[in-house]
Amino acid sequence: MTTTALPAPPRERRRGHRSHRSHYPLWFYLPAGAVYGVLFIVPTVASFYFAFTRWNMSGTEFIGLENFALFFSEPYLFQGLVNTFVYGLLTSGLKVVLGMLLAVFLTSQIIARGYLRSVVFFPTLVSTVGVGITFTVLLDPGDGLVNQALAAVGIAGPGWLTDPDLALISVAFVDVWKGVGLATLIYIAGVVAIPQEYFEAAEVDGASGFQRLRHITLPLLRPATATVIVLSLIGGLRSFDLIWAMTQGGPGFTSDVVASVIFKQYQAGFWGLSSAGNVVLFLLVAALMVPLYWKLNRKEVER
Amino acid sequence: MTRRRTAGVVSGTVAIVLSAVVFLVPFAFIVLTASKNRAESALREFSLPTEWAVWENLVAVVQARDYMLMAAFVNSTILTVASVTIMVVLAAMVGYVMQRRPSRLTPWLNALVLAGLIIPPAVVPTIWVLQGLGLFRTLHGLVLIEVAYGLSFCVLLFRAFVATIPRELDEAAVIDGAGPVRLFFRVVFPLLRSVVWTAVIVQSVAVFNDFQNPLYFLPGDSNATVQLTLYNFRSQYTTQWNLLFMDILLITIPPLIMYAFFNRQIVAGLTTGAIKG
Numbered sequence: 001m002t003t004t005a006l007p008a009p010p011r012e013r014r015r016g017h018r019s020h021r022s023h024y025p026l027w028f029y030l031p032a033g034a035v036y037g038v039l040f041i042v043p044t045v046a047s048f049y050f051a052f053t054r055w056n057m058s059g060t061e062f063i064g065l066e067n068f069a070l071f072f073s074e075p076y077l078f079q080g081l082v083n084t085f086v087y088g089l090l091t092s093g094l095k096v097v098l099g100m101l102l103a104v105f106l107t108s109q110i111i112a113r114g115y116l117r118s119v120v121f122f123p124t125l126v127s128t129v130g131v132g133i134t135f136t137v138l139l140d141p142g143d144g145l146v147n148q149a150l151a152a153v154g155i156a157g158p159g160w161l162t163d164p165d166l167a168l169i170s171v172a173f174v175d176v177w178k179g180v181g182l183a184t185l186i187y188i189a190g191v192v193a194i195p196q197e198y199f200e201a202a203e204v205d206g207a208s209g210f211q212r213l214r215h216i217t218l219p220l221l222r223p224a225t226a227t228v229i230v231l232s233l234i235g236g237l238r239s240f241d242l243i244w245a246m247t248q249g250g251p252g253f254t255s256d257v258v259a260s261v262i263f264k265q266y267q268a269g270f271w272g273l274s275s276a277g278n279v280v281l282f283l284l285v286a287a288l289m290v291p292l293y294w295k296l297n298r299k300e301v302e303r
Numbered sequence: 304m305t306r307r308r309t310a311g312v313v314s315g316t317v318a319i320v321l322s323a324v325v326f327l328v329p330f331a332f333i334v335l336t337a338s339k340n341r342a343e344s345a346l347r348e349f350s351l352p353t354e355w356a357v358w359e360n361l362v363a364v365v366q367a368r369d370y371m372l373m374a375a376f377v378n379s380t381i382l383t384v385a386s387v388t389i390m391v392v393l394a395a396m397v398g399y400v401m402q403r404r405p406s407r408l409t410p411w412l413n414a415l416v417l418a419g420l421i422i423p424p425a426v427v428p429t430i431w432v433l434q435g436l437g438l439f440r441t442l443h444g445l446v447l448i449e450v451a452y453g454l455s456f457c458v459l460l461f462r463a464f465v466a467t468i469p470r471e472l473d474e475a476a477v478i479d480g481a482g483p484v485r486l487f488f489r490v491v492f493p494l495l496r497s498v499v500w501t502a503v504i505v506q507s508v509a510v511f512n513d514f515q516n517p518l519y520f521l522p523g524d525s526n527a528t529v530q531l532t533l534y535n536f537r538s539q540y541t542t543q544w545n546l547l548f549m550d551i552l553l554i555t556i557p558p559l560i561m562y563a564f565f566n567r568q569i570v571a572g573l574t575t576g577a578i579k580g
Contacts, residue, residue: 024399024483025483029396029400032393032458035389035393036451038432038436039429039451040424043428043429046431055427110311110318111315116315116322118562122326123326125558125561125569127529127551129530133533134333134548134551137332143347145348244515245514259423266427274427275425278428
């Protein structure tokens with residue numbers, strides 16, 4: 001056994017010497033690459049072609065930038081673009097703030113900590129459509145529970161989902177209700193990872209509770225914040241299920257986002273326009289995510 | 304110390320009440336509405352039912368539309384089990400080779416993996432590809448779609464975990480005469496057990512709850528998944544809120560059972576590497 005020519009340079013093995021390569025065959029990439037390539041990469045690349053065509057039942061016809069011109073000139077399409085932006089920023093902003101507050105609270109010395117953590121987290125696992133339908137009923141302007149409760153204390157509740165100015169924001173709030181558990185979980189892991197000695201040293205130096213939070217906890221939670229922002233932006237910008245279950249983009253098209261516009265145009269048979277919507281969403285996501293990646297340490301983003 | 308403890312009890316109690324109002328009331332509403340008879344549920348009030356009709360509603364919703372919900376549960380189960388199994392095995396193979404064999408290609412592969420996480424899929428062109436392959440409107444097609452969309456997350460998870468398995472183990476197996484396939488499936492893969500569980504659970508919940516992809520790629524009543532039954536029942540049951548909410552309740556149960564049993568793996572999966580990388 002020991003006489004086998006074993007390539008064993010003890011430290012510098014990481015580069016993958018020739019003799020090692022055969023144990024880690026490249027064809028291991030093949031099955032995953034085939035599925036991913038055919039069903040994700042090819043359609044994504046193809047969308048850049050179809051976006052420049054008038055594509056429907058009768059075929060495709062190259063029309064240049066016409067679809068994009070429509071997207072930026074027609075209010076029912078452009079509103080979706082603006083809303084996607086608002087929705088993404090609003091939900092991820094709220095998840096950062098609420099998630100951090102909840103995590104600091106849920107790692108402090110309180111009773112029923114385990115119960116509270118579970119309760120905050122479990123909406124994350126529940127069907128989005130189910131949550132959407134439930135809240136549509138709860139937020140009904142007339143006999144919904146929320147407005148009845150508000151009426152009981154003398155406040156006339158607004159038409160959460162029927163007021164054009166409010167519908168998108170209401171859906172965003174429900175999104176935060178459902179998703180804040182994940183943000184909290186990531187922040188809790190971040191808080192727990194902070195060495196206890198820092199707090200003890202600060203306490204010896206006479207730092208108050210608030211000072212410890214401000215100067216130790218918050219700065220050391222930056223990696224967790226990066227993760228939460230990236231994850232909630234990725235989810236928020238492509239959000240479809242909740243909006244579709246609650247308002248279907250209504251009233252009118254005031255709560256449409258790009259993802260719901262894509263679906264509506266697909267249903268209407270305007271496949272080229274729908275693909276252009278995908279390209280617009282792609283560019284919007286890239287425009288937000290690429291600078292984010294540059295700014296945040298890449299390591300913190302990867303799982 | 305005692306002052307801090309009292310503060311903990313007080314704020315904890317306040318939090319319990321608040322959490323009950325914010326998080327539990329909506330779920331209680333689902334359960335209560337699902338237990339009411341038709342007339343009472345139409346009022347959509349937050350109240351106890353005067354007569355509990357849990358069993359009647361359960362039977363009615365299961366029998367609705369020629370047992371559509373049962374068929375949907377079968378479809379969703381097949382979809383979840385098949386896609387998660389394939390996804391996990393394929394992603395583990397990729398994550399393993401990517402970690403073990405760094406090369407000039409690696410940065411490009413990384414970019415591809417991240418792209419899968421970030422870029423929203425292009426829907427209509429995907430339908431076009433599926434039609435070309437004869438997989439549109441088939442469960443097989445949807446399985447492969449879920450695999451394609453879930454791969455990135457799993458690859459990142461596995462690659463990070465493979466890094467913690469010492470290479471000496473691979474070498475020992477090779478000396479013992481294991482080929483690459485045996486090395487991976489008999490030696491490395493079993494060691495990935497904990498992270499495999501994490502990936503399985505997180506992705507099962509995601510696939511089971513997926514609404515958008517079945518809506519696009521598997522339309523039609525005959526092969527609906529459970530999430531689509533909600534959508535379909537909703538238009539049908541505008542006056543039968545008890546049945547609609549019974550459907551929501553039934554669909555909510557499987558992920559909650561997952562959470563009750565695999566709480567720890569879910570938490571581990573969603574936070575690994577998120578903090579320090």
